[in-house]
Amino acid sequence: MRATASRPTRSNPMQQKKPTDSVARPCAADALCASRGLRLTRLRRQVLSYLLETRQPVKAYDILDALRNNSPKALTPASVYRSLEFLLQAGLVHRVETLNAFVACAETCNKPHDPVFMLVCPGCRKSREINDPDLYQTIFSTMQQRGFQLQGDTVELTGLCPGCAATSAGQQQQT
Numbered sequence: 698m699r700a701t702a703s704r705p706t707r708s709n710p711m712q713q714k715k716p717t718d719s720v721a722r723p724c725a726a727d728a729l730c731a732s733r734g735l736r737l738t739r740l741r742r743q744v745l746s747y748l749l750e751t752r753q754p755v756k757a758y759d760i761l762d763a764l765r766n767n768s769p770k771a772l773t774p775a776s777v778y779r780s781l782e783f784l785l786q787a788g789l790v791h792r793v794e795t796l797n798a799f800v801a802c803a804e805t806c807n808k809p810h811d812p813v814f815m816l817v818c819p820g821c822r823k824s825r826e827i828n829d830p831d832l833y834q835t836i837f838s839t840m841q842q843r844g845f846q847l848q849g850d851t852v853e854l855t856g857l858c859p860g861c862a863a864t865s866a867g868q869q870q871q872t
Contacts (some may be wrong), residue, residue: 726742726745726787726789727742729787729789730787733787735783735787738780740764740772740776740777740780741780741783741784743764743767743768743780744760744764744777744780744781744784745784745789745790745801747760747763747764748760748790748799748800748801749801752801753800753822753823753824754793754796754798754799754800754817754822754823754824755798755799755800756796756797756798756799757774757777757778757781757798757799758774760777760781760799761774761777764777781799784799785799788802789801789802790802791813791815791826791851792851793815793817793824793853794851794853795815795817795819795853795855796817796819796822796824798822800815800824800826802826803825803826803828812830812833812850812851812852813826813827813828813850813851813852814826814827814828814829814832814833814851814852814853814854815827815851815852815853815854816854816855816856816858817853817854817855817856818855818856818857818858818861819855819857820857820858820861820864820865821858821860821861823858833852836852
């Protein structure tokens with residue numbers, strides 16, 4: 698496991714840094730892909746830009762609908778799924794299994810990043826990416842000790858974000 702220089706604060710991981718603007722990130726993605734011999738096509742760039750703009754998990758068909766409004770040529774679900782698969786493999790987006798959706802990676806880096814934890818709020822559908830190699834190594838070692846084999850590099854944890862937790866607490870006080 699690689700150690701990362703910066704980690705989100707453990708006190709409130711839902712306040713992790715947000716992706717930078719949607720213009721600079723696709724440019725960085727272009728450079729990253731080029732360094733790996735990959736090509737960020739126009740559609741792949743559009744999908745990535747849309748995910749960066751929304752800053753929350755989005756279902757593939759919602760991406761398709763949004764891009765159809767701004768695209769001169771006909772888009773198909775298959776083309777959006779192919780773009781998402783490319784972006785997943787390039788490490789530019791994550792799949793949020795709990796929501797059956799995709800979200801832009803919180804970090805643009807020039808190397809494959811460490812496995813991540815995704816904090817997912819089912820109330821508002823927000824997610825936050827947490828990189829903590831030490832915690833991941835602990836989980837991985839525990840799995841190995843019990844004979845389990847890891848089949849992915851993302852761990853999803855569901856819970857209420859601060860906003861939804863406050864709303865929920867307020868509703869409980871009213872009843």
